[in-house]
Amino acid sequence: MDVTPVGTGDAGHSAASITLDGIRKRYPDGTEAVRELSLEVKAGELVVLIGPSGCGKSTVLRMVNRLIEPTGGRILLGDEDITRVDPVRLRRRIGYVIQNVGLFPHQTVETNVGTVPRLLGWSKEQIRRRTGELLELVGLDPAQFGRRYPHELSGGQRQRVGVARALAADPVVLLMDEPFSAVDPIVRTRLQEEFLRLQAEVRKTIVLVTHDLDEAVRLGDRIALLSQGGHLEQYDRPAVLLGAPASPFVREFVGADRGIRRLAVTPVGRDVLDPPVDPAADLPAVPLGGSAYDALAAMLTSGAEAVVVTADDRPVGTLTRARVLELGQR
Structure with a gap:
């Protein structure tokens, strides 16, 4: 996992809605990764982007924090058009988590978690208190794990530290790109359970990319299923997506066993x-x-x-x- 700078150091940030209004991404060679996409993520909602490889789901995620600049359209964070603001200032309000952890290997867990608050000028006491709170929140005892180094942790524990680091400065939005795909299925299931518990406590606005339909159904309040070019095929609650596919593409993607998956939700x-x-x-x-x-x-x-x-x-x-x-x- 990795994280961009987030927050401002003031506690109590509320979640913010995200509105994608006709966003597009066309590369200089003419490739259209996303032709035109519009959807809204409500404040405090966990939305999953899913679709076949090359459908633009990770591109959409990175356009939200402007690691990739959109070619056209608007992206609103709350009421603010973030395509018109300074990208560095924007990223201080957004947590970003990716699959390969990206912890600094020669820094302890507590130092890794406190990275962003340190950059934002928090006091040592503020950082110590916030780090301890977050490690407890993700199920890691600060006294046991705070002084350890990343190589002394299991894969699942490193993922938890990555989430803690992303939440350190209380971002209004959390973006997650395949956050649990690098661990084995048993650990992945446990991490998903822990993450659902965590979201019930913090209620962040979260956009999560996955290729795993079962993960999407388990985690998402709503699922956005994309096809090539970032075309939105269906955007619904998991039970609706599985029970009432909107097109032959959706029906084929969710598979013949969609009835069993639907029972889970x-x-x-x-x-x-x-x-x-x-x-x-x-x-x-x-x-x-x-x-x-x-x-x-x-x-x-x-x-x-x-x-x-x-x-x-x-x-x-x-x-x-x-x-x-x-x-x-x-």
Whole structure:
């Protein structure tokens, strides 16, 4: 992971919306990486950009912090057109995280996390306090990890330090380019869980690029699916993208198993339940509001045709396998 300078050193920055208004990127050789793209990311929302290789998703991300200059169109951070402001000043308001960590190898973890606040002239006490807060926030004990060097950390721990560094000066926007792709699948799943917990606490505006549809479905409040030239094929909540593909391109991209993926983002509500069954039936139990995918997994593991759905440890209804399969086909 790596990070550009962010923030100003004042605590309490709020998240800001991002509006892409007809942005374009054409290179001198005539290549059109992004022909014209418009979409809005609400403040505090996590939006995932996904699509096939070469569709322009990373180019879009880098245009937001102007590591790549757009050829045309407007990019608004809140109400401000950032194509008209100083790029260095802009990047002090935006955290940037990439997949290969990029920590300074000869600096300790706490020194790495405090890089941006130091550049912004924070006091040593402010930096020490902020570094400790952030290491705890990403699940690393400052007393245990603060004095370690990057080579003494696992890949997942280095990723966490990278996120902490990106958040150090409280940016209004966080951009993430394939942040979890360099670690193995088990660690990736744990990092995704930790990141969802972290986002629930900090509620930053986040734009995340990934090539992994399962990751997009798991993390995104909304998913923007792009095709060649940065064309926006569909921009929707994960359940809508999977359940109602807007075009043949989207249908092919999400795949034939989109129904199973959709179950992972479909909560079990009271409206799909049958009355509770006799406790002697000894069915597996799942919580109300849990995913339909977990309910189906419990049925398949136990060989049962239904699960008991509970709220506050009390049964409120029964969910059948047939009803779960209906949910996946909606």
